[in-house]
Amino acid sequence: MYLIPEHKQVPFAGCTTAPVSEQRMMITGNWRTYRPVINREECNLCLSCVAYCPDACWQLNEAGDEVVWNAEYCKGCLICVNECTHGALSKAHELDFEDGVVRLDKPF
Amino acid sequence: MAKEVMISGCAASAQAAKAAKVEVICSYPIRPYTAVMMELAKLVANGELDAEFIHGEGEHAQLSVVYGASACGARTFTGSSGVGVTYAYEVYSPIAGARLPVQMMIADRTLDPPGDFGSEHTDAFCVRDMGWIMGWAEEPQEAFDNHLINYRVGEDPRIYLPQFVCQDGYFVSHIPGKVVLPDQSQVDEFLPPLKMDHRLDPKKPISHGPQIRPDQGDALELARAMAMNEVPKVAKEAIDDFARIFGRKYSPFVEEYMLDDADLAIFIQGAHAATARAAIQKLRKQGVKIGMAKLRFVRPWPTEAVAEALSKVKAVAVVETQTSYGGATRGGGLMFEVCTSLYDVPKRPLVTSFMAGLGGEVVKVEDFEYMAKHLTKAIQDGKVCKKVHWIGFEPD
Numbered sequence: 001m002y003l004i005p006e007h008k009q010v011p012f013a014g015c016t017t018a019p020v021s022e023q024r025m026m027i028t029g030n031w032r033t034y035r036p037v038i039n040r041e042e043c044n045l046c047l048s049c050v051a052y053c054p055d056a057c058w059q060l061n062e063a064g065d066e067v068v069w070n071a072e073y074c075k076g077c078l079i080c081v082n083e084c085t086h087g088a089l090s091k092a093h094e095l096d097f098e099d100g101v102v103r104l105d106k107p108f
Numbered sequence: 109m110a111k112e113v114m115i116s117g118c119a120a121s122a123q124a125a126k127a128a129k130v131e132v133i134c135s136y137p138i139r140p141y142t143a144v145m146m147e148l149a150k151l152v153a154n155g156e157l158d159a160e161f162i163h164g165e166g167e168h169a170q171l172s173v174v175y176g177a178s179a180c181g182a183r184t185f186t187g188s189s190g191v192g193v194t195y196a197y198e199v200y201s202p203i204a205g206a207r208l209p210v211q212m213m214i215a216d217r218t219l220d221p222p223g224d225f226g227s228e229h230t231d232a233f234c235v236r237d238m239g240w241i242m243g244w245a246e247e248p249q250e251a252f253d254n255h256l257i258n259y260r261v262g263e264d265p266r267i268y269l270p271q272f273v274c275q276d277g278y279f280v281s282h283i284p285g286k287v288v289l290p291d292q293s294q295v296d297e298f299l300p301p302l303k304m305d306h307r308l309d310p311k312k313p314i315s316h317g318p319q320i321r322p323d324q325g326d327a328l329e330l331a332r333a334m335a336m337n338e339v340p341k342v343a344k345e346a347i348d349d350f351a352r353i354f355g356r357k358y359s360p361f362v363e364e365y366m367l368d369d370a371d372l373a374i375f376i377q378g379a380h381a382a383t384a385r386a387a388i389q390k391l392r393k394q395g396v397k398i399g400m401a402k403l404r405f406v407r408p409w410p411t412e413a414v415a416e417a418l419s420k421v422k423a424v425a426v427v428e429t430q431t432s433y434g435g436a437t438r439g440g441g442l443m444f445e446v447c448t449s450l451y452d453v454p455k456r457p458l459v460t461s462f463m464a465g466l467g468g469e470v471v472k473v474e475d476f477e478y479m480a481k482h483l484t485k486a487i488q489d490g491k492v493c494k495k496v497h498w499i500g501f502e503p504d
Contacts, residue, residue, distance in 0.1 A: 002334070008327040013207035013268070015306045018313035026319045100216055 020071065028055070030101045032076030034091045036069065043067065049080035049089065069098075101108035117280035120248035121187070122147035124255035126157045127295040130185040130211075133178035134162045134170040138192040139225055141215035142275040151286040162347040167192040170465070171199035171212075174189045178270075179209040179316050181307030183259065186210070188239070189277060190217030202269050205332060206238030206316055207280060207306065209262035210270040211241075211255065214283040216378075218467050222469045226468010229279035229378065229430035233441050236407050239332045241271040245380040248285035250277045253356060256299055260346045263302050266338050272407075276429075278468065279379035290354055300354050338407070339408045341364040352471035361410030362417045363402040366392065372483040373418055373457070375401040375446060376427040384427070387476030395496045398480055403442075414449040418457055423483040426461040427471070428496075438498030439463050458483075460492040464499040474497050 016025050036049075049058040049067060057070040058080055081089040094100035115123065121144045125133070133152070135145035151157040160177070167188050174184035176391060188196065193214055203210050214232045218224040229244070236242050245251035251273070258271035267298055275281055308316065320328065344360045351357040353437065367373060373399035374384045382400045393397050401417040401424075403410075418424050428440025436444045443461045450456050462479050465471045486492045 001109055002330060004327050004330070010324045010327050010331075012266060012331075013306055014317060015206075015329055017313045018315050023315070026321070028319075072458055081146060085251065 007052045014067040025073050028075050032074060032101050033094055034078060035071070035074060035094060035097070036078060036080050037092045038064070038067070038075075039088045039090070040070065041083075042086050044086050044088075046085045048062045048083045048085050052079050052083040054079065110288055110294070111374070112286060112288050114284045115253045115287050115379040116143065116284050116473060117245070117248045117249060117275045118143035118282065119147050120252040120285075121255060121275070122151065123287070123289055124252045125185045126151050127290065128183060128185075128256060128259050128299055129301075130157075130159050131182040132162065132174060132184045134164045134169050134173040134177075134184075134186045135190045136164045136167055136187045136188070136192065138167075140217060140227075140281045141187045141192070141213060143190040143281065144215070150438070153294060154202075167196035167478050168199060171196040171203065171210075174210045175199060175206070175208065177488065178210045179308050181304045181309070182304060183263075183302045184210050184212070186211035187215070190214050190231045191220050193221055194219065194234055196494060197235060200235050200238040200240060202317065205258075205328065206331075207268040207335065209259070209268055209304075209362060211259055211262065212254070212270070212272050214272050214274045215277045216274065217277045223349070224467050225277070225424075226428055227279055227379070227429075228468060229274070229276075231262075232272055233406075233430045233432075234276050235272070235361040239269060239336060240407065241269055241336075241405070242274065242407040243272075244403070245273070245275045245280060246379060246381045246402065247280060248406075249356075250358075251280060251352065252287050252289075253354070253358070255348065256295065257343070257346050257350055257358075260299050260350075261305075261343045263420075264342045264346075265305070267335055267342055268304070269332075269335055270304075274378070276379035288354075288356075294353050298350060332487050336408050340410065341406070348358045358404065360413075361403075361405050363404060363412040364417050365399075365400040365402065367399035367401060367417060367420050370394065370397050370420065371422045371487065372398040372480055374398065374400045374427060374476060374479060375403065375418065375442070375499045376400060377406065377442075378428065380427060383471055383473060384457050384476055387473040387480075388393055389479055390473060391477065394482070397458055398483075409445050409449070409450045411445075414446060415453050418446070419453040419455060421457050421459060423458040423486050423492075425464070425479040425483055426459060426462075427479075428461050428463050429465040429471075431463075431466065439498075443495070456494050458486045460486065460495060460497065462497045462499050469500070471499070490500070
């Protein structure tokens with residue numbers, strides 16, 4: 001018999017309940033070394049970041065007046081920075097942040 | 109009513125797939141296995157088998173198609189030979205890891221180069237460690253039966269693993285043998301429809317194959333290994349039930365032939381076991397106490413059954429119909445596990461191996477006589493003269 005510690009337990013064959021929006025079993029934000037930072041004054045809500053993010057980490061908020069960044073799943077690919085039409089997005093190193101993933105003992 | 113026919117191994121495999129009521133078939137041509145798909149295509153076209161017949165654009169596509177179909181809960185069938193088997197390499201582990209009971213028929217063919225249509229087990233041996241059940245048939249009837257037995261074992265909820273059902277190219281795949289085609293009611297009793305809890309179902313949405321963290325990987329590998337560990341128990345139940353329903357009784361893992369009073373044993377798998385039987389009968393008439401242990405499953409390897417069978421004798425000849433270049437014996441790949449199985453036996457027999465049947469060369473009765481001669485000498489000397497002999501290339 002083998003004992004599988006709790007943190008290693010995986011569902012049968014790795015099958016998970018289909019996520020409605022976020023897959024809690026696979027948080028990818030801790031892959032990041034750089035993150036996009038938004039300058040709200042420059043943002044004209046063109047939504048290029050929303051359209052181009054491969055992981056849907058930029059979303060328009062409910063009020064419709066701001067784009068919101070998802071830190072838990074953004075892998076830091078910076079496509080959004082490249083595609084931003086108004087120069088509102090820039091890249092910053094994770095080390096520059098108190099909550100930067102490289103400083104975390106446990107990734108989220 | 110069950111009926112007796114004379115058909116080739118490929119035709120027997122096609123008839124078995126039909127009897128198992130496979131739902132999705134994916135084909136891509138390569139000799140010698142192609143004859144299975146030619147037969148199945150006819151059965152589907154004639155309306156004798158209600159299955160989706162999909163033409164893959166290569167073996168990688170074949171395995172990908174049955175991967176997806178099996179994930180949806182369909183009973184699937186595919187197959188290949190030689191370099192076709194190795195071309196699909198990437199997809200074998202994902203299918204086993206996803207715990208999908210796909211079935212693949214392999215009719216062995218020598219790997220290139222040069223192009224050689226002959227049978228050699230190396231193609232299948234390359235893919236034996238992926239978490240698929242694997243075993244060989246000696247003749248068309250055993251091939252037919254192995255397909256049904258493997259579906260039953262692989263689809264058992266305690267297992268859920270894919271299966272390679274192997275037969276030698278040409279020696280089995282293209283030479284007709286007597287096959288009893290059972291009543292459909294017998295097959296239905298033995299093999300109920302596949303009902304897989306983890307199938308993709310719009311009413312109960314789940315994700316297959318998501319990314320996991322590296323620290324969860326070893327736990328999933330352990331789960332796959334544990335499923336494989338359960339196979340012997342489930343296979344024994346299935347083979348007993350097979351005997352009850354169909355009246356043909358197989359030794360589950362190692363078939364012993366004239367071994368009880370034997371001093372010498374031929375350890376072999378696949379088609380050449382038929383010639384070994386004839387050679388043993390001839391040698392017995394000359395007073396040589398020789399028998400045979402025929403391996404029916406390579407994965408999972410039947411460690412105890414091999415040890416039990418071979419510890420009855422004083423010397424063993426392992427017939428290697430595949431290559432493991434640079435391996436421990438500088439010969440084939442069966443020896444490693446034969447010797448591992450025998451390591452803890454109190455009275456270990458002497459073991460040597462014979463490279464035979466490579467590239468599709470025939471293994472003749474005389475070749476088994478040659479093996480017996482070497483085993484007899486090894487017993488007299490108290491040791492084997494070398495770990496590997498290349499049949500047909502040695503001066504003595």
